[in-house]
Amino acid sequence: xxxxxxxxxxxxxxxxxxxxxxxxxxxxxxxxxxxxxxxxxxxxxxxxxxxxxxxxxxxxxxxxxxxxxxxxxxxxxxxxxxxxxxxxxxxxxxxxxxxxxxxxxxxxxxxxxxxxxxxxxxxxxxxxxxxxxxxxxxxxxxxxxxxxxxxxxxxxxxxxxxxxxxxxxxxxxxxxxxxxxxxxxxxxxxxxxxxxxxxxxxxxxxxxxxxxxxxxxxxxxxxxxxxxxxxxxxxxxxxxxxxxxxxxxxxxxxxxxxxxxxxxxxxxxxxxxxxxxxxxxxxxxxxxxxxxxxxxxxxxxxxxxxxxxxxxxxxxxxxxxxxxxxxx
Amino acid sequence: xxxxxxxxxxxxxxxxxxxxxxxxxxxxxxxxxxxxxxxxxxxxxxxxxxxxxxxxxxxxxxxxxxxxxxxxxxxxxxxxxxxxxxxxxxxxxxxxxxxxxxxxxxxxxxxxxxxxxxxxxxxxxxxxxxxxxxxxxxxxxxxxxxxxxxxxxxxxxxxxxxxxxxxxxxxxxxxxxxxxxxxxxxxxxxxxxxxxxxxxxxxxxxxxxxxxxxxxxxxxxxxxxxxxxxxxxxxxxxxxxxxxxxxxxxxxxxxxxxxxxxxxxxxxxxxxxxxxxxxxxxxxxx
Numbered sequence: 001x002x003x004x005x006x007x008x009x010x011x012x013x014x015x016x017x018x019x020x021x022x023x024x025x026x027x028x029x030x031x032x033x034x035x036x037x038x039x040x041x042x043x044x045x046x047x048x049x050x051x052x053x054x055x056x057x058x059x060x061x062x063x064x065x066x067x068x069x070x071x072x073x074x075x076x077x078x079x080x081x082x083x084x085x086x087x088x089x090x091x092x093x094x095x096x097x098x099x100x101x102x103x104x105x106x107x108x109x110x111x112x113x114x115x116x117x118x119x120x121x122x123x124x125x126x127x128x129x130x131x132x133x134x135x136x137x138x139x140x141x142x143x144x145x146x147x148x149x150x151x152x153x154x155x156x157x158x159x160x161x162x163x164x165x166x167x168x169x170x171x172x173x174x175x176x177x178x179x180x181x182x183x184x185x186x187x188x189x190x191x192x193x194x195x196x197x198x199x200x201x202x203x204x205x206x207x208x209x210x211x212x213x214x215x216x217x218x219x220x221x222x223x224x225x226x227x228x229x230x231x232x233x234x235x236x237x238x239x240x241x242x243x244x245x246x247x248x249x250x251x252x253x254x255x256x257x258x259x260x261x262x263x264x265x266x267x268x269x270x271x272x273x274x275x276x277x278x279x280x281x282x283x284x285x286x287x288x289x290x291x292x293x294x295x296x297x298x299x300x301x302x303x304x305x306x307x308x309x310x311x312x313x314x315x316x317x318x319x320x321x322x323x324x325x326x327x328x
Numbered sequence: 329x330x331x332x333x334x335x336x337x338x339x340x341x342x343x344x345x346x347x348x349x350x351x352x353x354x355x356x357x358x359x360x361x362x363x364x365x366x367x368x369x370x371x372x373x374x375x376x377x378x379x380x381x382x383x384x385x386x387x388x389x390x391x392x393x394x395x396x397x398x399x400x401x402x403x404x405x406x407x408x409x410x411x412x413x414x415x416x417x418x419x420x421x422x423x424x425x426x427x428x429x430x431x432x433x434x435x436x437x438x439x440x441x442x443x444x445x446x447x448x449x450x451x452x453x454x455x456x457x458x459x460x461x462x463x464x465x466x467x468x469x470x471x472x473x474x475x476x477x478x479x480x481x482x483x484x485x486x487x488x489x490x491x492x493x494x495x496x497x498x499x500x501x502x503x504x505x506x507x508x509x510x511x512x513x514x515x516x517x518x519x520x521x522x523x524x525x526x527x528x529x530x531x532x533x534x535x536x537x538x539x540x541x542x543x544x545x546x547x548x549x550x551x552x553x554x555x556x557x558x559x560x561x562x563x564x565x566x567x568x569x570x571x572x573x574x575x576x577x578x579x580x581x582x583x584x585x586x587x588x589x590x591x592x593x594x595x596x597x598x599x600x601x602x603x604x605x606x607x608x609x610x611x612x613x614x
Contacts, residue, residue: 083410095429096405096454103454109403113455116400119463121456175361183368194376195400201375201428202368206404210419210429214406217421219428222371229367234360241361242368 012299018178021284058313064306094209103127140253145305184244253300257322273308387608391450404429408449435591471611479562498589509552555593
């Protein structure tokens with residue numbers, strides 16, 4: 001990794017905790033090869049024609065979205081059917097379960113319980129360890145977009161929000177992203193100080209997962225309130241500004257080899273990817289003149305949902321498993 | 329970059345002063361952020377309700393830690409719910425006030441009759457909220473510990489007849505003696521709890537491994553002894569001859585120390601409302 005990408009790696013960790021991404025503002029901040037491309041693109045008239053051509057022929061794909069929705073629905077239904085049909089493959093709920101007998105425990109729930117209870121039994125440790133390894137391998141916040149049931153429902157609510165926004169009936173009210181870090185700390189402190197897992201009582205992930213498995217309850221009203229807030233007030237507010245689970249898995253994603261890779265040369269900097277992204281601050285690198293190198297990995301707050309990959313008309317964004325290219 | 333270079337800094341690098349509109353937008357953003365903080369924390373406070381309600385005692389599954397430790401350690405996954413052969417365990421909802429997603433037993437509707445033989449829910453629990461071995465640093469309340477491992481009548485002929493349970497869930501108590509059929513010297517004939525009652529239980533003389541609806545198992549007893557007859561624990565309850573205040577002799581159910589508080593007596597009691605109830609988390613007082 002070059003020094004520039006190392007600096008960006010650290011910067012992206014700060015972005016995960018809520019800071020704004022740093023802009024490269026000196027020539028030394030950008031690698032010579034990337035500078036050359038930035039210079040070439042500046043005021044290049046041929047590029048405009050090329051861009052229009054690419055636009056006209058771009059085929060919008062839903063490949064990754066469909067794969068992701070299928071995975072998410074399958075995973076959640078596996079929970080439901082394991083209980084309802086007694087097939088016992090994935091028993092429990094998203095907070096803690098057993099996959100054909102192996103313990104799996106959600107990292108944030110495990111953390112809450114450990115802080116509140118201050119006593120850790122082996123099964124808890126084994127389950128947490130297994131899930132930690134799993135999500136290090138698959139990309140940290142991959143949990144959010146590929147497994148979390150709230151993510152899917154919020155994605156549908158987001159469509160309503162965007163429709164209303166287009167009609168100018170609502171506007172997206174953005175908030176300070178550092179709030180999520182504050183919530184994470186508050187809920188961790190509350191669990192530790194009061195000995196009670198407060199966050200688990202209001203976690204829409206847990207509430208929805210249990211509702212899917214054990215039947216609906218009044219706790220769903222809280223999930224509904226969040227969705228209403230997101231539709232009429234602030235786009236994807238829970239996932240963007242509040243959910244401590246996202247931050248926990250984001251931290252896991254720091255060292256994960258699965259990520260989205262950005263290639264500078266083919267990009268027309270039109271920002272379609274940023275429009276569909278849940279966490280557009282991780283895509284700051286696609287803004288004209290911002291990429292510090294010709295290839296830039298996207299940071300840990302990325303949920304690896306693949307919407308940008310589907311949307312990009314030039315194939316400048318793609319999934320990458322770090323290290324695999326070296327083997328091939 | 330040396331200090332001298334600052335003079336030649338291009339204009340673009342100097343942060344321009346914020347316009348009035350931009351400052352206002354920023355201020356609104358801060359307000360909204362505070363609003364969301366308040367909203368989520370407010371909802372979070374509702375999570376504390378069970379601590380306030382914890383005075384109101386609910387029957388937890390067998391092997392549960394004391395209420396405060398239980399609430400701290402339960403990860404709300406429902407694996408205990410899934411393994412229970414008689415579906416005795418339910419997950420609490422928002423208004424139950426005993427912790428969203430935490431397991432409890434409503435003994436009158438469906439008691440734990442230990443059909444599983446091994447206290448499966450304890451085995452399933454991933455966090456030790458339900459446990460066979462309570463950590464040494466957690467104190468056992470006086471009277472909560474059972475004097476001996478309870479003998480499960482269904483397993484009495486097995487090489488290992490006991491249940492791996494060290495503490496009781498609660499204690500059965502004859503709360504409405506005036507309604508008790510045994511005390512009145514009455515018998516009972518028919519389906520206890522009526523034909524529509526959905527509760528299930530295993531009857532050893534029917535099938536050891538398959539619990540059936542108690543409505544499919546009608547009774548005909550000259551003197552009601554259903555609570556003692558169906559109690560799954562050896563020596564936990566019996567029908568004794570006692571002296572009434574006026575000196576006359578009569579029959580009455582008497583609860584003994586081995587009672588673990590499973591709730592079968594409460595479920596099978598034929599009178600409405602039940603004459604015998606489980607006092608959840610209650611300890612044995614001699």
